[in-house]
Amino acid sequence: MSFLSSFLHPFSLPCPLCGKKGTYKVRGTVDYDTLATQLAAHAKWMRNHGLSETTGVPAPPDNAENRDFLAAVQHPPVKGDGLDGDREHYRCKNCATLLPPEFMPADVTDDVAITVAGAARHGKTSWLVAILAPPDNADYEIVRRSDDLQTFCYEFAEPYTFDVVKRGFRSPLFYQLFGTTLVRRKTEVTYIRTVDIKGEMFVGLAKKSPNEVILRHLGSGSGSGWLLVVDQFAGAAQASEGGATLRNIASAYEGLSVQMTEEHTRRKVRKAIVWTFLDEATWTPGAAAWIEKNTPAIAGPLVKIGQTAQQPIATLQPFVEFVDGNQLEALRVALETTSDILDGPTLDGLIALLFRLQLLYTLRASNFIGPQGRLQTKFQYLMDQGFAYVEDCQMIARQLYARDRRSAMHDYPRGENADDWRVFPCGRFDERSVWADQILIEAVAGARR
Amino acid sequence: MPKYESFHLRYDGGQRAVHGGTYGLVEHLEPFGSGLPTDAVWRNGGPLLVGGPNKTQQILAWIRGIPAEEVKREGAWQAWGVIGPTGGFGSWMTFWDALSAAPERERLDALASAFERGDDGPAYPPMPQRLASLLADLYTAEVPYRIALRTPSELALLPWCCLLGPVEAQDATIGPPRRMRLNLNVPMTYDVSIADTSLTDQQRTNIASSPLLLDIVARAQRGDVDGAVDAVWPLRNAKAADRRKRIFAPLPASQPPAAKERALVQTPVADETSEPVIEATIEPFADRVQRWGAAWTPILVAMILLLQLAEFAPRILRRIAAPPANIAATDTTDSMATDTSATDTTSAAITPATATVPAISCNNWWTTPETQAQVIDRLRQRLQATPVVPQSTAAALLAGTWNERVAAALAMQLQVNESRCAGIVLPLDGSAGQRTMAAARSSNCASVRTDLSGALQWLCESSAPQS
DSSP, X not given: OHHHHHHHSSOOSOOTTTOOOOEEEEOSEEOHHHHHHHHHTOHHHHHHTTOOTTSEEOOOOTTOOOOSOEEOOXXXXXXXXXXXXXXXXXXXXXXXXXXXXXXXXXXXXXXXXXXXXXOTTSSHHHHHHHHHXXXXXXXTOSSSSOSSEEEEEOOOOSTTHXXXXXXXXXXXXXXXXXXXXXXXXXXXXXXXXXXXXXXXXXXXXXXXXXXXXXXXXXXXXXXXXXXXXXXXXXXXXXXXXXXXXXXXXXXXXXXXXXXOOSHHHHXXXXXXXXXXXXXXXXXXXXXXXXXXXXXXXXXXXXXHHHXXXXXXXXXXXXXXXXXXXXXXXXXXXXXXHOOOOOOHHHHHHHHHHHHHHXXXXXXXXHHOEETTEEOSSSXXXXXXXXXXXXXXXXXXXXXXHHHHHHHTTOOOSOSTTGGGOEEEEOXXXXXXXXXXXXXXXXXXXXXXX | OOSOEXXXXXXXXXXXXXXXXXXXXXXXXXXXXXXXXXXXXXXXXXXXXXXXSSTTEEEEEEEEEOOHHHHTOBTOEEEEEEEEETTOOTTGGGBHHHHHSOOOHHHHHHHHHHHHHTOOOSBOOOOOTTHHHHHHXXXXXXXXXXXXXXXXXXXXXXXXXXXXXXXXXXXXXXXXXXXXXXXXXXOOSEEEEEOOOOOOHHHHHHHHTOHHHHHHHHHHHTTOHHHHHHXXXXXXXXXXXXXHHHHHSOOOTTSOOXXXXXXXXXXXXXXXXXXXXXXXXXXXXXXXXXXXXXXXXXXXHHHHHHHHHHHHHHHHHHHHHSOHHHHHHHHHTOHHHHHHHHHHHHHHHHOGGGSOOOSSOTTTTTSSHHHHHHHHHHHHHHHHTOXXXXXXXXXXXXXXXXXXXXXHHHHHHHHHTGGGOOOBOOOOSHHHXXXXXXXXXXXXXXXXXXXXHHHHHHHHHHTSOOO
């Protein structure tokens, strides 16, 4: 039966929202108003996107263009040309949810499912924008803008998706489905399918539980699944407030872990925290004192790097050689072994240092001239020093994140799988995201390991 | 357990309830709040009357989009108001001020309590000029009725349309003004959009040829809102074809025409960027004069007689004693003659009863561009015969906005009657009002009246052809 279903419907992954299999091909394009009107009349679409059937589809931004290239919703399909001629577009046969191509198993090297969750205004959208936007804007990232690795995002989506991605419009839908395709060395294709969940669902406001959607999304497909909590660095003063929000998300994930009854799902799902807004951390004398005390060997350059000005790209230039020395390990070890209680300002300063160390790597990578010429990728795997540097940054981020939360009387992540959690530090600099694409490294690396 | 509860919802790291309401209410209002305009002109939002999450409930709210610079997030919104039983907000328009003001817990609770008690609010909102033409449109259109607003000052059209429009107020639903269309499963009775439109020829024809609607609006302007609603009743229940006939049919002879006198007030406009608009009638001028006169006339007459007697008694006694030739000489130097003429002039300016009734009725001459043009033309004629009016005033009178024309006309009157102006001043907002008020003060008016009744009445009368 399963085989027959796969034959009839080439895309047999269940819809993450309704759980049903089966799709239909969408033909013809409609404008914003038309699509919203059609969707408002589609009760299952409304219900599965968390909307009240008695009201309607939320309106897009006031100054949104009434675009006329959105994938239509009619079923059966209307006569007409395809949308762009290159890709076919499918909606779930049951709930009419538009499923980006990345949600379909196909002839790909790997597929990765990412669920993004977190409280409102914590940077989920910014992170997704960084992942989904054209790589031309990714100057400060590690993976993209590379001849070796190309990213393609799916541009046809439901209402609001354009505005969510490109303008930071608050998502009025409970679930947003995005898709990105990674092509490495022109042959290795990785499908990244993501579900963005409205922040209100994790702060104790919404009654609806997203757990089923999360499990369905992460458990399906042959590749790995990533459970990403987007958590905001809000400074020591606001740590307790942020912690309260985080506890709700943590409890949601605790419940989720309990529901992961299948060993297959347990094994394939990885958990990570996208730590956002690190650019708001500020360097402090306390951080300098802590470094001089605990990492005397590298205190000189670290303090100077930490003290760089608000526009560190220029001021960091004299320190680019620091990346090549594989010296961050000393800082990572010091953070792991020291029993010092890091107070707020000291921790704040170390987080500011971490952000500058990341920028330093970006600067180094862009200037690197190797035996084969200029660095083709901003991140090279395995034996490359860049790999070690980035891994050290992530380990430092993990330590700082854990300490930040402990200092705020929170013990998250916790439990037996606490070591499984990764921390991806992110920030914004010069209107561009810094290292928002680390998850892509992990996704690609995960396929290789 | 009260049936009516106030609420206040706002974005604060997510859409939340500040007080009252639940997240279910937030979800319910999301389609209305998402995408509301946040530009400087429209960020104050507008009213919303819609069914609640429960079918037995209805929501009366004021809802606005929050600018991104306030919350660092596009698409956020804020709403406050009252949730209560369906059909229980029939008088919501009388609470316009309380609803549209910035949200305060105490006031919103008081609003809920007033609905609970079945009270009416303190006042109807100001009546925009465009109401009659809009009603003509609504009564000749189909559901959902589209109300296009040009400026926030026209927001008051919404409650009036709800009150006098094709659907009974308690059954109507009305949405906030927005640019993007709402996609709702339950269509709103009145779908409000923001549009930069002017009156079409069809609309001009509609309003010009609909004496019934003009009369209904005039009734409401006179303060006879119940009468206006009663007059609307047959229209609401008529079939579409019959409705058009009724709208454009001449008024029956038995129906009393709208009062020829009206008292207009200048309504402060909430939005500073919009022009002030001359709006609603509160009380007929004639009624006011009659009521005032009935109470004070006997006393005043008695006082005047006493004063006259006290002043003239010695003269009369002297005249009795003196020869007739001396009487004439005394009269030529008597200031009383001038005072008397001044009083006459002033009373002629402000008393409609003594003015020549123009061909255009003072009831509705400003309601259509055609009649406005005729009045302006007559003002132009008067201006040409009044050489003391400065050029700036003349320019404003002939080419300015409507309010500027009114202000200029009054300024002209002040200058003409500078030495003994009656103090008729139009308290316009903005620079036009300030100029007029300054002119009144500089002309040493004995008193400056800030009501418009006499002012606009004078404008109406002064536009009559010079005999």
